[in-house]
Amino acid sequence: MARIRSIKPEYWVSEQVAECSTNARLTFVGLWNFCDDNGVHPAKPKTLKAELYPMDDFSSSDVSNWIAELIAARLIVEFESSGERYWHVTGWAKHQKIDRPSCKYPAPPDDSNSESVRSILADSSSNDRRAPPPGVDRKGEDRKGIESCSPNARTSPSRKVKRSMPSAFCISTRVQAWAEQQGFKDLGQHLEAFKAKCAAKDYRYVDWDSAFMEAIREDWARLRSPSHSRPNGHHSADIFGDGQ
Template sequence: MARIRTVKPEFWSSEQVMELTIAARLTFIGLWNFCDDRGVYTASPKRLKAQLFPSDNITSEGVAALVAELVHHGLVGEFEASGQRYWHVTGWAKHQLIRKPTYRYPIPPGWVAPDQSCPNWSGTHAELVPDQCGTDAELVPDEYTPEGKGMEGKGEEGNKSPRKRAARPQKTKIPEGFAVSAKVRQWASDKGYQNLDAHFESFVSKVAANGYLYADWDAALQNAIRDDWGKLRQPGRGTDAAPMRQRVDL
């Protein structure tokens, strides 16, 4: 089954890629779409031609020559398993991060299935690891020359996980025993607000009458004081200062 893969911008300026012919570059990118999630593909030029160039004037032999060019530059390796030959994208595990990989072909030489008992296994590179448990070795076999850093993008299979947003605090009814906290008193003092008891009574009365819900009741009271819910800053109603209005997010 074909897969969606991503090409990093650095791909185009990689020295290894720039040494390829244009047709070989296109073949290389197309190969990613039809590899399994280990970067392995059966070594069949005829099949690859049918998948990549179904309507183009190129023969299976021509495709084989393009793959040979990739092998020559160390971008693709070849191996044999159970009497059948396979191609393998050499830098796959380093540059393709796939969360839920599926495999169709054998594991290339020098690679093993991840051992969850390894102290360095984090579960993020679940597709393949080198046979060197407990080391900090890169996820590339020694016998292959990988692409330069930034060659292949992380395929979309590896980026499907949505970003989790922090849960917003839940709004509640006014807490039992809610009173003017030391935090609010200090804030009011710093801002020059007076008559806190009157402001508080007005706030509680309005909340009860309207069934208001808040996530942060201290902030809600601060907003009520600032917005003068009790109209205590009207002429003859109090001595509060009237600083510039600046709301507190609830």
């Protein structure tokens, strides 16, 4: 059920928000109305399209692209709980004050706003001797339909659990949307290089999609010159997300 949310004046002058397209910004605000009181929404572009744009000629692919912008700007993060994926508004507690909150979806990992999220999205060294930064901790709450968002209702802080590469790891819709928005191509070649390197070095990650996106950004497949390997710039922090 949609809920009334607050929009602070700072939203309109946020540099972090301004990095996104106009439609992505509108999607961000609309997402607040359909999140639960913990700032969580199922990671389902078709559902969000139906909720936000029932009378507009937008596709769920358009919504996926705008969500990818918001993820790239660190305004939301994606996490997994009990096999389901969710989006979480990273600065939720800073700009939404809710009395008697009630949560419909699993709570995000306690470190979803932490350095572990920032590091996988930030530029880092491509030194082959060091595995790239770990991804977002996708170990969410084991329970669904949480009745309260109070600290007592949550389980103990989740720990990051790195996993071996899934045997069926492939290019997800999340990665496709992100790559299209960022202008990256040749995903098949990137995937081949990523899987080969991870298998050879036995890399383990919490979030394999995020690790793959970082490998594309770092150009593990060596498809770009060094001067073009880091297309994204600095993201400023403010109350609406978890920038740097």
